[in-house]
Amino acid sequence: MNTLPDSLAGLDEPATRYHAYLLFGMPGSGKGTQGAVLGQLPSLRHISMGDIFRKIPKYGRIGREIEQYTSQGRMVPDELTVRIFRQHLHILELQELLIADQHTLILDGLPRCYAQAEMLSSVIEVVQIFHLGIKDTKVAMERMKARALRENRLDDMNEEVIRRRLNTYYEDTYKTLSFYPPEIVYDVDAGQCMIDVLRDIVNRLAEVKTRSLAVHRLEVSRI
Numbered sequence: 001m002n003t004l005p006d007s008l009a010g011l012d013e014p015a016t017r018y019h020a021y022l023l024f025g026m027p028g029s030g031k032g033t034q035g036a037v038l039g040q041l042p043s044l045r046h047i048s049m050g051d052i053f054r055k056i057p058k059y060g061r062i063g064r065e066i067e068q069y070t071s072q073g074r075m076v077p078d079e080l081t082v083r084i085f086r087q088h089l090h091i092l093e094l095q096e097l098l099i100a101d102q103h104t105l106i107l108d109g110l111p112r113c114y115a116q117a118e119m120l121s122s123v124i125e126v127v128q129i130f131h132l133g134i135k136d137t138k139v140a141m142e143r144m145k146a147r148a149l150r151e152n153r154l155d156d157m158n159e160e161v162i163r164r165r166l167n168t169y170y171e172d173t174y175k176t177l178s179f180y181p182p183e184i185v186y187d188v189d190a191g192q193c194m195i196d197v198l199r200d201i202v203n204r205l206a207e208v209k210t211r212s213l214a215v216h217r218l219e220v221s222r223i
């Protein structure tokens with residue numbers, strides 16, 4: 001059953017819409033690795049939906065429900081996912097770790113399907129998507145198996161679960177890109193070594209920044 005826990009019901013509509021960069025790609029494409037590095041910049045807030053789920057205690061009602069999905073390599077239901085994400089934003093806002101005109105979100109693993117993209121459109125404005133593409137699925141599978149040992153992750157432990165997650169990516173997640181204008185999608189070869197992937201992302205971020213500054217100057221000069 002997919003009823004919403006009371007503790008997650010009733011969040012008000014957001015007052016602000018946050019700018020966001022999306023790290024998009026199949027499991028094992030390196031979203032988390034890149035997000036963790038980029039999140040060190042003071043103006044970026046890295047949020048990994050998978051990490052949020054993993055930090056919810058498994059003995060509680062919500063944690064138990066979530067683990068039923070994650071341990072099987074299935075998607076957590078959209079409404080629950082979006083509620084938890086919004087609650088997370090709320091906590092960061094209360095802690096003043098997230099301020100709309102100072103921070104841009106760097107989202108990893110969210111949205112993960114078209115419906116989530118629609119639901120989130122009132123909360124985030126996606127300004128750039130980094131599509132971390134891997135041509136050889138075996139590379140992603142090897143990375144996930146290595147991560148299973150390193151991080152003790154149930155969802156990376158066995159081949160069947162990994163395959164299910166990769167299928168979900170091709171059947172569901174990939175289509176999410178069509179929700180956004182193609183010009184904001186930037187393809188990065190995620191089969192490269194980490195530092196080269198990072199370089200490609202950072203170069204693009206610098207271009208985006210320069211372009212938005214130029215637009216801002218133009219708008220100001222028109223006033």
Ligand SMILES: Nc1ncnc2c1ncn2[C@@H]1O[C@H](COP(=O)(O)OP(=O)(O)O)[C@@H](O)[C@H]1O
Pocket residue numbers: 026027028031032049050051053069070071073074075076077078081108109110111112113116155165
């Ligand atoms: N946006 C989401 N919607 C639904 N389920 C999600 C979402 N993000 C993460 N999950 C769940 O958490 C698991 C781990 O996610 P994540 O750490 O992002 O894995 P990966 O880095 O391999 O893509 C997913 O397999 C899924 O069960």
